[in-house]
Amino acid sequence: MSAQGTSTGFIGRMRAQINRGDSWLTYDLANLLPGEKIDEDALEDFEDLLIQADLGIEAASEVCEKLRGGINSGRIKRPDQLRKALHASLVELLSPSSIPLEIPEFIRPFVIMAVGVNGVGKTTTMGKIGARLKQQGLSVMFAAGDTYRAGAVAQLETWAEKVDIPIIGQGQNADPASVIFDAYSAAKARNVDVLIADTAGRLHTQGGLMEELRKIKRVMQKHDQFAPHEMMIVVDATAGHNALKQALEFHEAVGLTGITLTKLDGTAKGGAIFAIAKRLALPIRFVGVGEQADDLGVFDAHEFVSALLGDTGD
Amino acid sequence: MFESLSENLQATFKELRGQGRLTEDNIKDALRQVRRALLEADVALDVVRDFIDRVKERALGEQVRTSLTPGQEFISIVREELITELGGASQGLELRAQPPAVILMAGLQGSGKTTSTGKLARYLLEQKKRVLVVSCDVYRPAAIDQLKTVAEAVSADFHPSSPLQSPAQIADAALAVARKELYDVLIVDTAGRQTVDEKMMQEIKGLHDFLKPAETLFVIDSMTGQDAAKTAAAFGDALALTGVVLTKVDGDARGGAALSVRKVTGKPIKFLGVGEKLEALEVFHPERLASRILGMGDVLSLIEEAEKKIDRQKAEKLAQKFKKGKGFDLEDYRDQLAQMVNMGGLGAMLDKLPGVSQIPAQVKNQINDKEITRAIAIINSMTLQERRFPDVIKASRKKRIAAGSGTQVPDVNRLLKQHMQMQKMMKRMRKGGMANMMRGMQGMMPPGGMPRR
Numbered sequence: 001m002s003a004q005g006t007s008t009g010f011i012g013r014m015r016a017q018i019n020r021g022d023s024w025l026t027y028d029l030a031n032l033l034p035g036e037k038i039d040e041d042a043l044e045d046f047e048d049l050l051i052q053a054d055l056g057i058e059a060a061s062e063v064c065e066k067l068r069g070g071i072n073s074g075r076i077k078r079p080d081q082l083r084k085a086l087h088a089s090l091v092e093l094l095s096p097s098s099i100p101l102e103i104p105e106f107i108r109p110f111v112i113m114a115v116g117v118n119g120v121g122k123t124t125t126m127g128k129i130g131a132r133l134k135q136q137g138l139s140v141m142f143a144a145g146d147t148y149r150a151g152a153v154a155q156l157e158t159w160a161e162k163v164d165i166p167i168i169g170q171g172q173n174a175d176p177a178s179v180i181f182d183a184y185s186a187a188k189a190r191n192v193d194v195l196i197a198d199t200a201g202r203l204h205t206q207g208g209l210m211e212e213l214r215k216i217k218r219v220m221q222k223h224d225q226f227a228p229h230e231m232m233i234v235v236d237a238t239a240g241h242n243a244l245k246q247a248l249e250f251h252e253a254v255g256l257t258g259i260t261l262t263k264l265d266g267t268a269k270g271g272a273i274f275a276i277a278k279r280l281a282l283p284i285r286f287v288g289v290g291e292q293a294d295d296l297g298v299f300d301a302h303e304f305v306s307a308l309l310g311d312t313g314d
Numbered sequence: 315m316f317e318s319l320s321e322n323l324q325a326t327f328k329e330l331r332g333q334g335r336l337t338e339d340n341i342k343d344a345l346r347q348v349r350r351a352l353l354e355a356d357v358a359l360d361v362v363r364d365f366i367d368r369v370k371e372r373a374l375g376e377q378v379r380t381s382l383t384p385g386q387e388f389i390s391i392v393r394e395e396l397i398t399e400l401g402g403a404s405q406g407l408e409l410r411a412q413p414p415a416v417i418l419m420a421g422l423q424g425s426g427k428t429t430s431t432g433k434l435a436r437y438l439l440e441q442k443k444r445v446l447v448v449s450c451d452v453y454r455p456a457a458i459d460q461l462k463t464v465a466e467a468v469s470a471d472f473h474p475s476s477p478l479q480s481p482a483q484i485a486d487a488a489l490a491v492a493r494k495e496l497y498d499v500l501i502v503d504t505a506g507r508q509t510v511d512e513k514m515m516q517e518i519k520g521l522h523d524f525l526k527p528a529e530t531l532f533v534i535d536s537m538t539g540q541d542a543a544k545t546a547a548a549f550g551d552a553l554a555l556t557g558v559v560l561t562k563v564d565g566d567a568r569g570g571a572a573l574s575v576r577k578v579t580g581k582p583i584k585f586l587g588v589g590e591k592l593e594a595l596e597v598f599h600p601e602r603l604a605s606r607i608l609g610m611g612d613v614l615s616l617i618e619e620a621e622k623k624i625d626r627q628k629a630e631k632l633a634q635k636f637k638k639g640k641g642f643d644l645e646d647y648r649d650q651l652a653q654m655v656n657m658g659g660l661g662a663m664l665d666k667l668p669g670v671s672q673i674p675a676q677v678k679n680q681i682n683d684k685e686i687t688r689a690i691a692i693i694n695s696m697t698l699q700e701r702r703f704p705d706v707i708k709a710s711r712k713k714r715i716a717a718g719s720g721t722q723v724p725d726v727n728r729l730l731k732q733h734m735q736m737q738k739m740m741k742r743m744r745k746g747g748m749a750n751m752m753r754g755m756q757g758m759m760p761p762g763g764m765p766r767r
Contacts, residue, residue, distance in 0.1 A: 119424025151460025158455030240356030240539025
């Protein structure tokens, strides 16, 4: 069963959200390329623009190299061609990562575990994913594994109440591994389809806390040696170069299987995802564009790039 | 993935050895590297451009100090400019308003406003202020609970609010309570908001107009990328910000966002959040952040410190002595050791070297200045004659010196041997002046600490 949902309405909304600030690329492109001629300066400015979208120097220069090749060989002559070529190369970078979350029927309960640094929106994302899966007819359960941050358990409880999903928790300062272990037993006993485990935000530089994540995974694997079936890192679109480091460190610690990119409803472009896609080729599952239960969409490379470029889509 | 800027610059300037002046030509590559380093540190592009122009202007025609290589000279300019841009000396809170002085916290979702509110409350309580905190976050589930728990943890008074109230009602009630019960400070936590959300921006504007805060702090995550400038500008336009709190600095982000925010808002960075514990709040130091943004240890301040602290008069006297053909006696050795202690000892010097911050604390603790202090004590237990002519020190004198300094004879032997080696070294460089002597000290310091050629 796929997690694909109501995509057109959602993408329209995402586009509206992203371009609410200003349509950066459309605007700048028009200014950059007033005439028919595309020269080296224009390309350099272009690279700067990609950098401003947090693509990072590496990814930005790679994209521009490709465009430069096109210009030199005469394939790209006009601004609209450049635009198309840009669109294509950005999509090309992301499309290998554009893999939606599948929840196969033979794994029950299917465990989704959220990890990430502090304040990226893990709990909100887990709430939204829960709501989404429930809407698709799956039975869902939450595990309140963020036992550290004040109010985190209550926050997930509020989500649970709002979207009518049972929640297992032991309150603040409980051992997260034990909370999630218990939740798994409960999920199994109640024949729940999907168990969604929240964890406390932690900086990837804190060795002890990263070890705690490994422990949660180890303990969970006493139930099912393949759990969690989805180890999802949540990344904040406002993050810069550090996003890649986060992904690398969490990947090394617990082995990631997916990414969700949050807070795309602001002025941040989320370009850091390109660097992650290039380096780790992890599936990008969802994008978050707001605080409501339905402000979550399935990631699609083509649509993501279109939204960024302010294209009408083709 | 981040090569150290200083290493790159050293390589760039390798060919420039012997050139005494920085010119447009020879700094071109270096400026490119600075640009790259700043972008990799997530400084906003416009801010980077501006900064590069300023550095270029200052560097052109700059005379290279004799003690530095052109590369070091250039980095020192970059770093000084960066410190200036980051805002000079650290600034505290300005709460000299009629009590209750209100502190309004503003920022994006997840930037760390609530945690910072708790930390600030703790900081102010320590200064014997009466602090009341209140949450106007009626949107995120359990946000009010979070502040309540945080407030309890630091034993600050918490004004209860409910998601059913409007933020304006909450602020009104909290201010009334703070006035009536004579609180010194009221800290108002708000919901995270995106700057494109006009309704939410209006809301915080309304809160600001009503509360007339003494401090309006913009809270930003140090991991923020290019968007930092845009977001800071939008908050700055909406609210009269008075300062910035940079959070999650205990991570490994280079924190270029700080420079963007400082530049765009023109407001000082007042605090750094350096951990999840509620006491993990630090007053901001521009020097440290500058080094971090540039991805280097504090080598330059080590050089500066060496230049400052080494007693020039004594050093010159010593140089004179060499020229006259006199030896380097134990008295001189003691002065040198004392100067190392003056510079904060080995530990302090070590702290300033790149990469050392990653060394675990246990290892660092093993490096101590005991050896140096012991050597000084041994020399102090000698007679003047012994210090000038160490050759007279035989077994019986050694026993006395060891007893006098609370050490063992082997310790005295070791010191004498070290001194012999120093003497040999000094003889070899007798013809040189101060600069040569500094280099002579290199062997006594951790590698990389002194300018090399």
